[in-house]
Amino acid sequence: MILNINRKQLTLILLAFFFLVTSCKKSDSPVEPEITPARGQVVSSTFNGTFSIPLLQAMVSSISGGEQFKNKILYDVDYYKLVYRTADIKGNIIVVSGAVFLPKGKNNLSLVSVQHGTQTKRINVGSVNALNATDGLVAAALGYFAVVPDYIGLGESMLVHPYHISKSSADPIIDIIRAGKEFAGKNNITLNGQIFLAGYSEGGYVTMAAQREIEQNYKSEFQLTAVAPMAGAYDLNLSAKKIFQGKTYNQPAYLAYFMVAYNDVYGWNKLDAFFNSPYAEKLPALFNGSKTTTEINSELTNDLSKLLNQNFVNGYLNGTETTLTAAFSSNSLLDWKPTAPMHLYHGDADEYVPYENSVQAKNYFLTRGVNVELVTIPGGTHGSAALPSIVAAIEWFGTLKLAKHYLAKY
Known part of the structure; x- marks a missing residue:
């Protein structure tokens, strides 16, 4: 016996067969539920x-x-x-x-x-x-x-x-x-x-x-x-004031790390307000995760008068630069x-x-x-x-x- 099936009917039969096969596969091998990402996993x-x-x-x-x-x-x-x-x-x-x-x-x-x-x-x-x-x-x-x-x-x-x-x-x-x-x-x-x-x-x-x-x-x-x-x-303000009051600091990478991090977290976009040129321009590339502190130090200077914008330092020390002071206060730990x-x-x-x-x-x-x-x-x-x-x-x-x-x- 020859079945007379047109293309439309054949397509419907094949789709039904495909649905039946894939449905059987799903029931035979149930898919694991997706785990919702959570802290500590x-x-x-x-x-x-x-x-x-x-x-x-x-x-x-x-x-x-x-x-x-x-x-x-x-x-x-x-x-x-x-x-x-x-x-x-x-x-x-x-x-x-x-x-x-x-x-x-x-x-x-x-x-x-x-x-x-x-x-x-x-x-x-x-x-x-x-x-x-x-x-x-x-x-x-x-x-x-x-x-x-x-x-x-x-x-x-x-x-x-x-x-x-x-x-x-x-x-x-x-x-x-x-x-x-x-x-x-x-x-x-x-x-x-x-x-x-x-x-x-x-x-x-x-x-x-x-x-x-x-x-x-x-x-x-x-x-x-x-x-x-x-x-x-x-106490971040205590630390900063002690360091800024000196003439040199032999780990300038540490100071720069603070400013790069705070500039990013708080969206300040003002590294040039903290650092003198050419250091301000260098910092994003220095802290891209590819360099050690020793390598970063070699690109900076331990002379704070050359490294840091003195208007910023003076304002911070005399209390008129309040943005960084407030940020340091909110992240200091002597309040509990x-x-x-x-x-x-x-x-x-x-x-x-x-x-x-x-x-x-x-x-x-x-x-x-x-x-x-x-x-x-x-x-x-x-x-x-x-x-x-x-x-x-x-x-x-x-x-x-x-x-x-x-x-x-x-």
């Missing part, structure tokens, strides 16, 4: 190797003053890159990165988030190379589940880094703690519930910003065990009352971040009824006080683990 994790105890001891010994600390290394350390989600300054969900360090063979772990110091080159972070996060490596070698955020604008993030902007400094730390917990759960790693925060230099500022944000807005989600901000600029125990660490010969930041923080918190301890590194410069501060902080954390009976069974 893990995007990916990648195992990048293991650091042995001898290698870690050699690494610590190579750091100035590190020889005396090498025998404190207890564990081999597994190293992972972690990509996760946080929010930008406008609240948009973005992807950022960091590192996770695990003490090999140890469980029932306390979590510590370790915040790194100033970096301008996007790839000079822990997610790219573990040696860019030696403080996280050391923490894990001492027995902690350590997470080290790269921050917004570094690592995977291509935005301008919001240098010393308090909210955008705190959010990636809150979210890497969330992501770290998710990572631990998926990898059968037991965390004991303790959460510590520590950081040096910019990391000191970021650490205090994160504590403030957590205790003001996330205290039902996180109970911080102890916090150690180290050598941070907690800490709940978790806090120890401050700072070298009293710090040439880049004035030691007075920590003295003033201690005194301010005392007026709020909180006795924060300030551990001073006698004669410590910004560089030489770093390792003693970090080791001392981790050891202080260890006494709290003992006090709360959270030490793992070795």
Whole structure:
């Protein structure tokens, strides 16, 4: 029998058959529901190797003053890159990165988030190379589940880094703690519930910003065990005035980093009001994420009279330049009352971040009824006080683990 089917009928039959087949496929293999991006979600994790105890001891010994600390290394350390989600300054969900360090063979772990110091080159972070996060490596070698955020604008993030902007400094730390917990759960790693925060230099500022944000807005989600901000600029106007009153500053990249970040976040578009030519014109290209602070310093000058617009400096110091003063005030951190125990660490010969930041923080918190301890590194410069501060902080954390009976069974 020959069917007499015209082209229109054939088309309808084929469409019906296609619909039937594809419908069957969908019912046989249901499509996974799309996950709504949210802060703290893990995007990916990648195992990048293991650091042995001898290698870690050699690494610590190579750091100035590190020889005396090498025998404190207890564990081999597994190293992972972690990509996760946080929010930008406008609240948009973005992807950022960091590192996770695990003490090999140890469980029932306390979590510590370790915040790194100033970096301008996007790839000079822990997610790219573990040696860019030696403080996280050391923490894990001492027995902690350590997470080290790269921050917004570094690592995977291509935005301008919001240098010393308090909210955008705190959010990636809150979210890497969330992501770290998710990572631990998926990898059968037991965390004991303790959460510590520590950081040096910019990391000191970021650490205090994160504590403030957590205790003001996330205290039902996180109970911080102890916090150690180290050598941070907690009062930005105090820091700026101390620096501007001098004739030279040997880290001009730090000053420029502030202005580039604030110019971007607040949309000022007036770098030429802060800096003299030819430096003002250079800054956007210098801070595109491709250069180190050393390379940026070589393009600037440490002579502040040549680097900075003196009308701006004079106005700032005499109080008539209010825009930057107000922005620095809104991002300074001495306006709250800490709940978790806090120890401050700072070298009293710090040439880049004035030691007075920590003295003033201690005194301010005392007026709020909180006795924060300030551990001073006698004669410590910004560089030489770093390792003693970090080791001392981790050891202080260890006494709290003992006090709360959270030490793992070795």
